[in-house]
Amino acid sequence: MQYYLLIPFLPFAAFLINILFGRSFIKDKAHWVAILAVGGSWVVSVATLVDVLSGKTLNENLYTWILSGGFKVSVGFLIDQLTTVMLIVVTTCSTLIHIYSAGYMHGDKGYYRFFSYLSLFTFCMLMLVMANNFLQLYFGWEGVGLCSYFLIGYYFNKKSASDAGKKAFIVNRFGDFGFGLGIIVIFLTFGTVYYAPVFSQAGAFAAKTVNFLGYDVHLMTLVALLLFCGSIGKSAQMPLHVWLPDAMEGPTPVSALIHAATMVTAGVFLVARCNPIFSLSETALTVVALTGAITSLFAATIGLVQNDLKRIIAYSTVSQLGYMFLACGVGAYTAGIFHLYTHAFFKALLFLCAGSVMHAMAGELDIQKMGGLKKYMPVTYLTMLIASFSIAGVPGLAGFFSKDEILWLAYSSPNPTGKVVWLIGTFVAFLTAFYSFRLIFLTFHGTFRGTHEQEHHLHESPKSMTVPLMLLCVGAVASGWVGIPHLLGGGAHFTEFMKPVLGHPEGHGTHAEEWMVMGISVAVGFSGIGLAYYMYMVRKELPARLAAQFSGVYKVLFNKYYVDELYSFILIRPTIWIAKNVLIGITDAKIIEAIVNGVPAAIGGFSSQLRRIQTGRLHHYATIMATGILIIVAWMLLR
């Protein structure tokens, strides 16, 4: 089953070819290279899936990467159920988005650059999910971060774009700081960083406490939380979520692939991957659950009032990611991954549709300036509508099944936080439905509110873009069907499939409760849609009134709770101020340099004083000589 190596290295090859020969030779043919490569690795992934379905898994090392004393780590690959799911998600989305981009980016001057980055990203993402040890995971982790840096800042002539890229990278570094320490602690605990031995031995350390920075802490909690720091950064959870909305500066396919379908879900993947560790720490799980819940609520509320097409979807992404963590937090890793898997499709779809809209609107993103687009771009409208239904949790669609499973498992989990997060989750489901359809209605319904030339320019996107939309749409509809719960007579195949890796939490609850939970979630979904319809189709003046009435709340929400401002106020500005005024201004200049230059200056001054003794007058010379003699004589005689 060696062919699995093709999965990551085909895209890598594509990257090399494009980056080296793109500018001079390949130019606008770049997409062929990329699409073929990624498509190839999709094919191989499917083949792998087949293998894994037939029960084959694989864990082997390629070569020793770092060896130093007791520390040994290889470049190695682990292919099991979890990996395969991720492979499918990544390669599928990647392939479709590559195709989409071929149309979307057509004629851009950095065409080859775009595709090489995209392929590089795919490579890194695949390395991430296929790693069999933490360090290689970290490699992919940082790699995808880098690619997102490149792709967010793709239009680097725009300051905002380059800012956003930088921001994304640095914010992630904060998370990775913890992640890295986590890896180190793991090594110091287990003496290795390979998954297999670590997870198998984890149980032995369940009760162990260690001294960390002078405090005795529960080892597994420590490890889990350190790793979770990484997830927080990568998956844009509170308080490190700030980079994701800005990341929308990147081209839309990028937002779709990286900031919706794949990269941002790596955090969830990490938690799921490390479930043996997380499961050993009640505290850690609670933290994960609450973080997820709060983030999803928080993001959803912001999403209510934004007007930027992509940012709304971005916040919904943040919120959905929170959902996944919520799931993991209550021990429902399967549900988390399931949601990850379905979410990938409908969220990517949403973004691509948004992209298609932008394409039509010539880059316009303000939904207040849109409206009534459905007659110009039916395909986009339809697909986006379906995606929104899916995210709103309309029964039968992908989103419904995953969301429902999460809510049910949260509700039924023994964990006391379960009920709390279930409540939050349900409420968020309502909000999600609301803002998703606010988006739909404002964009596609009603009358066009843009300028005339925009109106003339409106058109449906080319095939290369719409075809992927339709394909993803299929996903958005059907991807959930692999996980239909027993309650609805389904086989819950997904859960079964994942069991070997993620185990399965037994829901303590009656069918009645399960029905109730499902019912509530469906209800809130529809009520959300209804409310949106009421506010934006029936009483169009209502939103403005509300905004005016609760202007305080509105401002806070509209300005994303001022988190960015907070950071720049407590973190960035002080640091630079200190650097300028304390370190350079005082320590270096006033203290060290003062000494460094002061001593020679003092000596020099002393010198020019001392030389005045040499008056040139013979008598003074004689006197000094005689005095010297006298002093020496006296001293020698008196001692």
Place this chain on the structure above:
Amino acid sequence: MQFLMPDIRPLVPEIVMTVLALAILLADLVIKRKETLATLSIICVVLVASTFSGSLGTSFGGMFLSDGYSMFFKIVFILNVILTVLISVKYIGVEKVNFGEYYGLILFSTLGMMIMASAGDLIVLYLGLELMALSTYILAGFIRHDIRSNEAAIKYFLLGAFASAFLLYGTSMIYGLTGTTNLAAISEYIKQHGLTGNPLLTLSMVFLVIAFSFKIAAVPFHMWTPDAYEGAPTSITAFMSVGPKAAGFAVMGRVLLYALYPIKPMWTSVLIPVAILTMGVGNIVAISQTNIKRMLAYSSIAHAGYALLGVIAGTADGLASMMTYLLIYAFMNIGAFAVIIMLRSEGFKGDMISDYEGLWHTHPGAASLMIVFMFSLTGIPPTAGFMGKFYLFASAVSAGYMWLVIVAVIFSAISAYFYLRIVMFMCMREPRQTVALSISPSISLALAITLAGVIVIGVLPAQVVNLARIAFP
């Protein structure tokens, strides 16, 4: 009563020197081209040097000791003469003092040094010292028409006479206390009659040390040095900065480690503060100098301070290191003066540091040589200066003067500042006026010799070190 002829073999070099010096004085009357005299005097000293081998031994009942110690110093003196004469040839012409006596006096002064180095008796020591000193006074004032030269001479002379009065007083007291003037006998007597604590002996020791310190220009008896060095003809400055200094060290080593060794604690406790002061004042005052001759005067004071470490150490290694250092110092210092002299030409004094601005751009060769000498004076490897310093410091530490050595290295680090300043002026400033170098074959030869000395000793010091070590059993 019978008159027994003493064994004169040990004196052959001195005798040859005397005869040839007189011959040159006479030759001055017939020879009109004074350059010939220069050649002659070089031949003369080379002849003298050739007689060194096999002149080992003592004579006149221990008044005259011709041992490895004196031999090493004599080599330094001979070297000093050769280099001085080489750099003088063109220069004294420029200064319009192209008289034959110049060479004669240099030779006589050197003869005085040689006698000092070999003196085994305080009387001989005194006379040798006066012979050297008097000739040097004359040479210092050799440019009669230059007020600065006169002034240099008068200051040097009066203070020198003052100092030698103290030397005499000390000598007389020692004579009175021991009833002898023979160095070996003195130490014998002190040991036997337990004079070590005697205040009068201490006093006379102090007076002797003072006189020697004056010759080696140690603080606070250095006051004459800057003025004399600045005012004297540059070639003579070079001569003075090496010869009399070395001679002073020779007698100091001889007297303190032969005659007065029994009271070593006494004289070390005099010399240590003197050494620190010498290094300190020399290095620090040199920083703020504007005249390069004057700067080198202070630098030579500082170097006397370093060399004193060797005497203070008072071990065989100590003296050997002191001797090695003086030899090395001869090379690097006269080298520097050779470069200075090249800048002196009709109507251009060229002894201000500012005259060196951009020299590296106008005359790379000369400047590069200066750079080498400056770094050697600083003591940066792979130049000889470093080897010398290392040997001094090593022997001082092994004699147990760690802290003194730390002081010394700090000062030598400070000294880097003003030596680098010259380099900086030459390399990192733009030339202001175009300086015409007065290059002559003789001076080129001098530079070649000094450079070779600085580099070769810097890279392969083994031979020199051995020579110095065997010199002092």
Place this chain on the structure above:
Amino acid sequence: MVPLNWYLMLSAAVFTIGVFGFLTRRNIIIMFMSIELMLNAVNISLVSFSHYLKDMRGVILVFFIVTVAAAEAAIGLAIIIALFRNKTTANVDEMNEMKG
């Protein structure tokens, strides 16, 4: 019989008087003469030493000292004369062309 120390005291006195003169007199020639005083002081002690120690070295040294003194005088005065040629003063404190 006069104790030797008396002679030594005398010589010390003369010596320091010489020192005093050298340190304080303006006139260069008198400074020079003070040095001669110091030499004479030394001579006194030397002569008395060799008298009391029944040894000739002292007087021998005196003999040489006198010789050297003569030579010194000749050279010193020559230098002074050379100086007068360029600068007619015997006041040493006016000789500070070089300082610092």
Place this chain on the structure above:
Amino acid sequence: MLPKLFFGYFAVVITVLSLLVVTRRNPVHSVMWMLLMFFNIASMYLFLNAEFIAAIQVIVYAGAILVLFLFVVLLLNLREELQTNRFIGSWPAGLIIAAALLASIGFAVSSFVPGFSGKYTTGYIQRETFTKVLGQVLYTEYLFPFEIASLILLISIIGAIVLAKRRTRS
């Protein structure tokens, strides 16, 4: 008793004269006082039966050196010399230093212990006559220093000529 008296006389006179030498305003007077002082020293040498030294003290010192001084003194214009004050401004410093030096030397001298005594007893010298003895020692033991002394005189001549003789450079 008598020698003590004589010594006392010489001591007083010599000290006073030397003080006069260094304190007179007029250089000529100083020279004169010095002359007188040399005679006293010479005669004191006689009491230490060193008649030859006494002789050269008179002949060389008084006769040669002082005359030389006198010549030079007469070279400079005394008038100007008589206007300016004789001491430098800070003469008390010199006085203090000299006094302190005297004190310390005196202290040191007080601890004098004579070294070993040689064979030239007073009797022997009186028998052989001082000059002869001196000559013998000088030309046998001290031949070498004697030669050096001759060279010193030689260079002093050269030096005097080089520095003092008016000449057009060859």
Place this chain on the structure above:
Amino acid sequence: MEQVIANSLGFPVLSTLIFLPLAGAVLLLLIPRAQEGLIKIVALFASIAAFIISLPLFTGFDKSTHVMQFVERHEWIPAWNINYSLGLDGISILFVLLSTLVTILCVLISWNSVKTKTKEFYISLLIVEGAMIGVFCALDFFLFYIFWEAMLIPMYLLIGVWGGPNRVYAAIKFFLFTLVGSVLMLVGIIVLYLYSGRTFDIVELSTRVYPYQMQLWLFWAFFAAFAVKVPMFPVHTWLPDAHTEAPTAGSVILAAILIKMGAYGFLRFSLPLLPDASKAMTPVMLVLSVIAIIYGGVICLAQTDLKRLIAYSSVSHMGFVTLGIFALNMQGMEGGILQMVNHGIVTGALFLSVGIIYDRTHTRQIADYGGVATVMPLYASLFIVFTLASIGLPSTNGFIGEFLIILGGFTSNQWAGLLAATGIIIGAGYMLWLYQRVFFMEPGPKVAGLSDMDARELITLLPMVALIFWIGIYPDTFLGFMHKSVEHLIERVNTGGMHGPAVARSIIEVIK
């Protein structure tokens, strides 16, 4: 097992490496200064030849032992028992290779940028190379000191003559700073020499046992020299000036090789000779290192001068190195050594790159740049590689080094590891900000119409790129050299032991 392995290459490879550049310098001396072209060619060939000669070291090195290899030994100054002895072990070999490589690049990068006194420039450059190699090869403490100091002279000229506007100040500062440190080390060396019965042989010295008190004194004496060169926190201020004012080649040499000597000194002398003192002083060193990491990093955030920023980043990165070394465990120390090489490559490359653009714009102010990526895409793409390597992105060399260091540091002291890790965040901050300000956004007036790199410049940078990824992806090639030597060193440090108070007493006589 014998102490050393004699040179088996059939020719005295290390001597050749040291003296070939010097010979080149002499050859240059003979060429009339008019023929600049010829001078450059000769210099280039000399450096390339040195590099080629150094390759056999790479292949012929026996990784299975810690003892010195390629050893040459001749009597030099028998009177002082000083020998001319050279040799390499796993710690030093990489730096020799790095030196020979970097010199080539320096010659290339100066090709057009040095216009005045070309001849002297290349002479100085070659002398520096010889001295650098000597420092890393010397097995005799005295010889080491000779090379160590000898380097100052040409370096002083390189900075002072061909440097920027404030070059003189920088040059003198550099010289005096280093000299003051070195002379104190000299005293230390002398004491060591006398105590050990007059030997300078490093291999032998590092097997002796020295009394603890003496070790402490010597440690600080050596510290004075090494910490200044590294440079560690309180004595770092010469570096920004020197780096900023030096010509490109000078900065590259400084960054790539010269400041490594300090850390190398710690490894070669402080640790093996003074194991107990080093152990005792570890806390101090760790604190200083951490301060350097954060201090240097934060200061970079406020820099407006391109070279100055990179200079301060060197302070930060060298903080990592010292941290790793004084973690006193395998990971830390190997990480430290590797990081020395990495920093040499990366910062060297960064200075080369800065030189490339400085030749075009003649400004170092970051504010004057912006939008360079638009006009010089190739340059931009190489520069980002160096940037990423400098912020330690996995698959670049920086990651391997920094990860191992933090791992080691965390092992020996959790706070040290933790705080050091923050340095990585800060690093990302200032480097990416720098990159943004220089390369992104719309081209400014000074930048518009710049030509992209030419072949020569490309060739200068490519080796660095290759090395960055080589070390990043397959570091074993380089780590492999170190294992044995580092193991041995750590063992020495741990079993240093302070036996024999008797000796301790005797040393008191030696010192005071």
